[in-house]
Amino acid sequence: MIASLTAGAALIVCALVELLFPGKDLYHYGWFNVLLAALIVVAVYPLARTLRALSTPRERAGFTAGIAGAVIAGFATIASGLLGPDTQVLVAAPGATERVDALGGSLVFPIAAANGASQSGVQLVRGGRALAVTARRYDGPFLLVALPRPVVSVDVSDLRGGHLTITQPTGNAFLSPVLLMQAQQVIAGMTVPYDSFAVPAEHRVVKAVLFSAEQAERMPSLGAATAAVLFDVENENEVEVKNGIAVAPDGHRVTLAGIQLLPRVFEYPAVEVISVPDIRVVGFALVLVIAGAILTRLPQTV
Amino acid sequence: MNRQIRWLLILAVLAIAAVIIVPFFRSDTSHATGPSALAGSAAPVFALLDDRGASVSLQQYRGHIVLMNLWASWCPPCRAEMPDLQRLSQQYTSAGLVVVGVNEGESPERARAFAQSLGIRFPIWIDDQQRYGRLYAALGMPTTVVIGRDGNVVKGFDGALTLTQMQDAVRPYLKT
Numbered sequence A: 001m002i003a004s005l006t007a008g009a010a011l012i013v014c015a016l017v018e019l020l021f022p023g024k025d026l027y028h029y030g031w032f033n034v035l036l037a038a039l040i041v042v043a044v045y046p047l048a049r050t051l052r053a054l055s056t057p058r059e060r061a062g063f064t065a066g067i068a069g070a071v072i073a074g075f076a077t078i079a080s081g082l083l084g085p086d087t088q089v090l091v092a093a094p095g096a097t098e099r100v101d102a103l104g105g106s107l108v109f110p111i112a113a114a115n116g117a118s119q120s121g122v123q124l125v126r127g128g129r130a131l132a133v134t135a136r137r138y139d140g141p142f143l144l145v146a147l148p149r150p151v152v153s154v155d156v157s158d159l160r161g162g163h164l165t166i167t168q169p170t171g172n173a174f175l176s177p178v179l180l181m182q183a184q185q186v187i188a189g190m191t192v193p194y195d196s197f198a199v200p201a202e203h204r205v206v207k208a209v210l211f212s213a214e215q216a217e218r219m220p221s222l223g224a225a226t227a228a229v230l231f232d233v234e235n236e237n238e239v240e241v242k243n244g245i246a247v248a249p250d251g252h253r254v255t256l257a258g259i260q261l262l263p264r265v266f267e268y269p270a271v272e273v274i275s276v277p278d279i280r281v282v283g284f285a286l287v288l289v290i291a292g293a294i295l296t297r298l299p300q301t302v
Numbered sequence B: 001m002n003r004q005i006r007w008l009l010i011l012a013v014l015a016i017a018a019v020i021i022v023p024f025f026r027s028d029t030s031h032a033t034g035p036s037a038l039a040g041s042a043a044p045v046f047a048l049l050d051d052r053g054a055s056v057s058l059q060q061y062r063g064h065i066v067l068m069n070l071w072a073s074w075c076p077p078c079r080a081e082m083p084d085l086q087r088l089s090q091q092y093t094s095a096g097l098v099v100v101g102v103n104e105g106e107s108p109e110r111a112r113a114f115a116q117s118l119g120i121r122f123p124i125w126i127d128d129q130q131r132y133g134r135l136y137a138a139l140g141m142p143t144t145v146v147i148g149r150d151g152n153v154v155k156g157f158d159g160a161l162t163l164t165q166m167q168d169a170v171r172p173y174l175k176t
Helices: A002-020 A030-044 A047-053 A057-082 A213-218 A279-297 B002-025 B076-095 B108-117 B131-135 B163-173
Strands: A088-090 A097-100 A105-108 A123-126 A129-132 A136-139 A142-158 A183-187 A190-199 A204-211 A228-235 A240-249 A254-256 A259-275 B048-050 B065-071 B097-104 B124-127 B143-147 B153-158
Touching (some): A204 A259, A240 A259, A279 B002, B065 B076, B065 B131, B097 B108, B124 B131, B143 B163
Parallel strands (some): B097 B124
Antiparallel strands (some): A088 A259, A136 A142, A142 A259, A204 A228
């Protein structure tokens, strides 16, 4: 009985730990899941003998319910570890809709204004219903986490101030003026994100490197005390143009190579999708365990 | 009785196993991308300015069939397509079609000069934040979307269309 109870308790603890501290590589390791399977065997194997040793039907029912709950939680934990996909971070442009098969629906990313203000957060749309993806949202066998990350909105105009189209031929959204800054490079020992876009009307291709406020402070040559964007302008044939490199602090316009560039740095959510033990199943398992504990503790006659 | 309980237990175990395992085997069916993927969904509505500075919105055309074309003056296929859009507009206005050209990211002056140079008389809207380009998942320019009388997207196209393709796209929804 002690072995059963210990193994059952360990299974419940593992399920809760995976729910509270999700996304660890350990949960997907084969040996870890074999260990969980071994705990299930240890919990179930002596069940018949233990039930015979218990004196009342109520105790037997309670013990069975408790072990059943632990085993169900164990199977849910193994399923998420072995069958669940690895953690993925979905990054999308404001206004984009990304189909996510694992969730059986689509993530709708909100439109953000030029100053970065968005009217709502990311929503999971499934079967005609929209669910807000808040800081942490459990959704069956997945945990969705909204992760704010820095992006750069760029406003480009010609020398007379006429607005110009930005395209991202290699980016997530062809016509988005928001750069998602997913690539990284090392400059002066600092890892900085960068992205690129085209200004077709002026036959320009622009690389934008983002320095956070802390990084800008460590590089006095940037001349910025806030977050700043280093622009490197080339022509369409990837040839450097004269006076084509400049730094623009967040919210400050810079003129180079015949165009004016105004960057605005703001945070925009990405969504991390983490496989976890199905919260509905673990909840049901916990109910069984609690019910089992109550049954075994109740006096025989009430 | 014991046999019944055993079967009930087996069924319960199978049901729980299904609840645990089935979500991981959702089909990875391929899905359309780009503007065509939006067919059936509500067309986003927000206020824009037209090339004369007047406030406009798709809401004003509810009850009409709207063919919305996303374009820019630097885009050669957009330029090539414009005269056919003008012909389509003239041909089907009386049947309830509204053609709207939405300039993506340029100034009203540039858009107006471009439209005038081609003799365009359908409405030209200015989307300087390129919001429609993002919302319609444009893969390139031009992008064309047909919106039904109920405000839902019925068709989306990536790339330039011929006049025949435009007619085929709107004719089924127009009053004959």
